[in-house]
Amino acid sequence: MTAPTAAATPARSAVRRTAAVVMALLAGAAVATAPAGAAGRVPDPLNVSASSAAGVVTSAPACSPGPLTDGRLLTGSASLNPGVFSSLASQLGVSLPFRVGATQAALPEDDARVALSNARGTLTLALKSGTCSSPTLSYDGTTVTGSGTWTVVPDSAPANAYRGASGTGSFGVAADVTTGSGKPWSLSLTGSVSLLQPQVAVTRRAYWGGLGNYLSRTLSVEYRIRNTGPGDAFNVKLLDAPPTSPGITRLGPVPQTVGSIRSGATASVVVRYRVCGIAVVGCRFTADTQTSLTDALDGNLHTETVPVTVQVPLTPLP
Incomplete structure (x- = not known):
């Protein structure tokens, strides 16, 4: 009985040594997760100004009833230098359906849009100023001027780095809204955006x-x-x-x-x-x-x- 026991002991020791080596090798390649915190994050400021002399204005629905008897849809885009909207060169696109009357105008609906785009994705803002019955923008027969507010339009597209964003702010606008092409416009945006x-x-x-x-x-x-x-x-x-x-x-x-x-x-x-x-x-x-x-x-x-x-x-x- 003694001989088999003595023979088994070195075998068990060899197994233990082999297991120790394997475990050490595995330890060298294993992953040890250490999550990092994200405390102290705050909303990002948004401060963007853009202008163009190449806007396109077409007829759009007017308010009915109300003092704003005509509609003008301004579309166009402007380039933004790096550092204005993120560190990348970007584009600002506008689609603004103004309602205009004798001396007043408004952006009363939720379909007034500004898109801020770059290689990372697009942040879309909904603009609003006044209503059909209570206009807040000025109109001189050619140009609409004034200010209003904006909110971020929700987006959940996985490829869009600005998905899940929220935020609010104000805008100022001046735009030639006579129908045709080559119309000048300018827009300024201030506020803050919270990103994922x-x-x-x-x-x-x-x-x-x-x-x-x-x-x-x-x-x-x-x-x-x-x-x-x-x-x-x-x-x-x-x-x-x-x-x-x-x-x-x-x-x-x-x-x-x-x-x-x-x-x-x-x-x-x-x-x-x-x-x-x-x-x-x-x-x-x-x-x-x-x-x-x-x-x-x-x-x-x-x-x-x-x-x-x-x-x-x-x-x-x-």
Whole structure:
């Protein structure tokens, strides 16, 4: 009975050693989620002015009954420089069905629209000023001038970075509404917009990337930055990922520009470290990943520090 027991003991030990190695290897490749907060986000200010000398005015329905006996639909567009509506070059499009009378005018319905568009999507505003019975705009027979209010038109298209936005503000307008083409108009918008906000979580995968790196103890750590928030993230950067454990040296490169990350998507960057020696078993360290990002209007610049634990693989195997 003694001999079989002695033979079984080394076998069990070998199994345990093999299991320990496998677990250590898996630990080096596993992902450890560390969600980041999104506190401190505030509405984005909206302050846009545009003008054009190429508006098109056509006849439109008038108010009935009421003092506004004619209708004029102004359509047109104007280019917006980078920095006016987000950091991108954008377009402002108008579709404004004015109701006009002897000396007064109005935008009484909910079909007056302004569209602010760029490569990220479109933010649509509904404009209103006065009613058919109580006009609030001025009209001199040629030009409508005055002010009113706007609200964001809800949108839920997944590809639109401005989906889910809300907001209100005011506008000022001056427009030649005589029928024809080549009509000048100008529009100013002020107010604020609340966007769906991004939020990041950071996971990691550690690997050697070859025998030479294993022998020189140069470890590569792939940081996977996932946008777990409902809004898309822009201007994403990994600012740094310094180790907080002794005996570990960050080699870089940092900072690294990631770009944009849609809601639910992930982008990866790799940072290298000089880590503990070959003879050290169970080597691990913590790195404080520091990320920054903005929302789709390039507002709410936000930074997060997320500690991530990295398990150093025991062998140079992939």
